[in-house]
Structures are given as structure tokens and as C-alpha cells.
Amino acid sequence: MLPRENDSEVTEFMLVGLTNNPTLQTLLFITFFLIYLIALVGNLGMVLVILLDSRLHSPMYFFLSSLSLADFGYSSAVTPKVMAGLLTGANVISYNHCAAQFFFAAFAITESNLLVAMAYDRYAAVCKPLHYTTTMTLNVCTALSIGSYAIAFLDVSIHTGNIFRLSFCRSNVIDHFFCDAPSLLPLSCSDRYITELVIYLIVSFNTVFSLMVILMSYILVFATILRMRSSEGRQKAFSTCASHLTAVSILYGIITFMYLQPSSSHSMGTDKIASVFNAIVIPMLNPLIYSLRNKEVKNAFLKVVGKAKSFIKFTF
Structure with a gap:
């Protein structure tokens, strides 16, 4: 720990990290590098494919490209x-x-908000197909996407300002591999009751509200699917929803585990493992979840790769 007076303010922190074992550090670096590379290529590639293929210029893929941009920022932040x-x-x-x-x-909250917008899009597509094109217009999609980012950054500005108004003078050692509220707050020598309450309320509201909207959307979606006479139509609708539900389950499962359990139940070891998935692994998963289960994205990707190969051959 850096030497300083007992009551002096902290000007920098020391991160304990994941391990002090040099061999494990090397293995983790290689693992995280590969995950980060896949996240960058997958998310930016998804945006590029959707942008270049006119067949993917629909509300669902518009939100998917916004989600990929959020995941790009998500992975690059930590x-x-x-x-x-x-x-x-x-x-x-x-x-x-x-x-x-x-x-x-x-970016995590943005992703949560975009998953809500995507749930509403699936509701409109399955339950109100005749009005879909007039309901999910470009202006509506743009407003929902920009709103997802704006609300998220406003929430986090309040969240961050609320934490960093505290005084940190007990220690400057953070028992984590990045700065996160549960690991940073114990270092404060200020009364942090209000700060913890604000964090809990913000996370609870975002999580509960988002899950309620998604749940209500899918109750209506599944009710509509079950009334479909065509088994092929039911299968296609379920397939479309499966990727979204997988992404929802992973994100909200980890958020709930990390932030909505009592502070007395927190174990730093399990929190670090959950944080690895939350901050590093999740941004890699969404492009894999959506691309591997979606024939249109696969075909568009192959088309872009084919054009790139043709361009390279023509150039050289």
C-alpha cells in the first residue's frame, strides 16, 4: 500500500487483481486477450455486416447493431x-x-435497455404483425436506441458522482481487478448508507422494470405463438425469441447475483468470478448467440467475406 498519512485523501488505488501467480497471470492474459479479440471482431463485425447487407435493414437488426456497439464499449471499458x-x-x-x-x-445498463427494446420489437412482430411496419418505424427505433444510451449514462453519472463524493482514507487497496462499487465502498471513511441505498435503488429499478417489460412481452408473445396453426411458424417464432431470451438470462442472472444480494452475503472470490463473466465474457457472447442461431446473419457474413475475397483478388 502506498505510504500516506492516516487521514489523507486517496489520490490513487492499488488493484489486488485476480492472482499473483506468474503462470496463472500469463494464462489469464492469453485467455482474456482471445476473449477480447473475439468480442471486438464479433461486435464490430456484426455492425459492419448489418450495415452492408440491405436485407438486414430491419428493426430487429437495427437493435442488434446498437447492442453490438454497447458490447464493444462494455468490453473496452475494463x-x-x-x-x-x-x-x-x-x-x-x-x-x-x-x-x-x-x-x-x-454500457451494461444500455445493453439491458436495448434488450427491453428488442423484447418490445418481438412483441410487435409476433402479436401485431399487420401493424409492425407502422409501429416499428426508423424514427421509433432510433428514439429507443438513443434513449437506451441516454438513460444509461444519466444513471451512471448519478451513480458515479454519488460514490466519488465520499472520502477514501482508510486504505487505497481495492480487493478486485477493476473499480467496482462493492469493492470500493468499504474503503470509504464517510457515511455510505445513502450511497449504498441509491445504488441499490438504481440497480433494482433498472433490473426489475426491465425484467417486468420483457416478461410481459414474452407472455403475450408465447400466448400468440401457441395459437398459431402452422408448426413451421411456431418453430420460426420460437427460434427468433430463443437468442434474445438466452442473452437476457445471462445478463440479468449475473447482475442479480452481483448487486442485489445483501452485503453480508458478498464473497470477494465469487464476486470476482461473476465480474469476469459480467465485464469480460458477456460482451463476447451476444454476437456468438445471435450469429450462430441466425441464418440471415450467417448468409450476410458469408456474402461480405466473399466480396472481400473478390476485392483482394482483383487488387492483387
Whole structure:
């Protein structure tokens, strides 16, 4: 721990990280590098494929491209610093950089909001097919997407300002691999009751409200699907919803585990494992979930690859 006076303010923090074992650090660096590479290529590739293929210019893929951009920011907010720490052993993080890392939560909330918008899109497509084109217009999709980002960044601005108004003078050692509220708050020498209450209310509202909208949408969707006479139509509708439900289950499962359990139940070991999935692995999963289960995305990807090969051959 950096030497300082007992009551002096912290100007930088030290991250304990995941392990001090050099061999494990190397293995984790390689693993996280591959995950990060897949996340970058998968998410930016998804945006590019959707942008270039006119057959994918529909509300569902519009939201999927927005989700991929959120995942790109999500993975880039924390993972590079974690990899640098594993590679160089540099575990010191400045006060401002620590505050900036909290904005990974903005991309997490954005993803949550976009999943709600996608659930509404599936409801409109399955339950109100005749009105779908007039309901999910480009203006509506744009407003929902921009609103998802705006609400998320507003929430996290309040969340971050609320935490960093506290005084940190007990210690500067964060028992985590990045700056996160549950690991940072115990270092404060201020009364943190209000801060913890605000965090709990923000996370609870976002999680409960989002899950309620998604649940209500899918109750109506499944009720409509079960009334379909065509087995092929039911199978196609279920297939379309399966990817979205998988992404919802993974994201909200981890968020609930990390933030909505009592502080007395927190174990830093299990929190670190959950955080690895939340901050590093989840951004990689969505492009895999949606692309591997979607023939239209696969065909569009192959089309883009074919054009790229033709261009390279023509050029050289």
C-alpha cells in the first residue's frame, strides 16, 4: 500500500487483481486477450455486416447493431486495463481512471435497455404483425436506441458522482481487478448508507422494470405463438425469441447475483468470478448467440467475406 498519512485523501488505488501467480497471470492474459479479440471482431463485425447487407435493414437488426456497439464499449471499458495489469504487473490505477471505469456500467445498463427494446420489437412482430411496419418505424427505433444510451449514462453519472463524493482514507487497496462499487465502498471513511441505498435503488429499478417489460412481452408473445396453426411458424417464432431470451438470462442472472444480494452475503472470490463473466465474457457472447442461431446473419457474413475475397483478388 502506498505510504500516506492516516487521514489523507486517496489520490490513487492499488488493484489486488485476480492472482499473483506468474503462470496463472500469463494464462489469464492469453485467455482474456482471445476473449477480447473475439468480442471486438464479433461486435464490430456484426455492425459492419448489418450495415452492408440491405436485407438486414430491419428493426430487429437495427437493435442488434446498437447492442453490438454497447458490447464493444462494455468490453473496452475494463478488459484492456485488466490485460495490462496481468502482463506488466502494473496494478496502480489513478483516482480519475478508477471513476472512469464505472462507466462500464453505463454500457451494461444500455445493453439491458436495448434488450427491453428488442423484447418490445418481438412483441410487435409476433402479436401485431399487420401493424409492425407502422409501429416499428426508423424514427421509433432510433428514439429507443438513443434513449437506451441516454438513460444509461444519466444513471451512471448519478451513480458515479454519488460514490466519488465520499472520502477514501482508510486504505487505497481495492480487493478486485477493476473499480467496482462493492469493492470500493468499504474503503470509504464517510457515511455510505445513502450511497449504498441509491445504488441499490438504481440497480433494482433498472433490473426489475426491465425484467417486468420483457416478461410481459414474452407472455403475450408465447400466448400468440401457441395459437398459431402452422408448426413451421411456431418453430420460426420460437427460434427468433430463443437468442434474445438466452442473452437476457445471462445478463440479468449475473447482475442479480452481483448487486442485489445483501452485503453480508458478498464473497470477494465469487464476486470476482461473476465480474469476469459480467465485464469480460458477456460482451463476447451476444454476437456468438445471435450469429450462430441466425441464418440471415450467417448468409450476410458469408456474402461480405466473399466480396472481400473478390476485392483482394482483383487488387492483387
